[in-house]
Amino acid sequence: DAGVIQSPRHEVTEMGQEVTLRCKPISGHDYLFWYRQTMMRGLELLIYFNNNVPIDDSGMPEDRFSAKMPNASFSTLKIQPSEPRDSAVYFCASSPGQGHEQFFGPGTRLTVL
């Protein structure tokens, strides 16, 4: 298995632009998580899905952030409009079940100018 796949690996955009991050979880994993990592705030859980259904989005910072999981093999995290404070590394992770280890993707480093 290729592991969790994220794209793009790097994204540089200007303030106000829409940004879409993509994730392909490990096949057979029922849980998918989106995290954001910054020096100031560490690793924060933004949202997680179980069987493609959003379960907890309490970590999503603002209405500018939205996430979807249209099927078991694909999820997106969208920021519209983007702001410089959104600059961070965004990780996607998947897990086979509750209380199991999580498998992280390589991350997308987002820079908003």
Add this chain to the structure above:
Amino acid sequence: SQQGEEDPQALSIQEGENATMNCSYKTSINNLQWYRQNSGRGLVHLILIRSNEREKHSGRLRVTLDTSKKSSSLLITASRAADTASYFCATDSNDYKLSFGAGTTVTVRA
């Protein structure tokens, strides 16, 4: 919010020495996990210890858990240059969300 807090924030050791880092948390947990993150990479799961376990081993790693003190420790024995990374503890509470600490940065000098 971060429930786990690692200590120390940074650790520098000589190759071959042991490295010990600690994690404290606030609320009851189902399990506690340790992850490693190399610079510029995603997190890699190292070991999971359940709330009814006290000690667990995996290769050169030893993890202990003291639920009465709400603390855990990760010991890396006979460290290698490749162990240079940041190490995070993550607690899994009743809501099954992982809460990560700020991490311990370990530097192993050759």
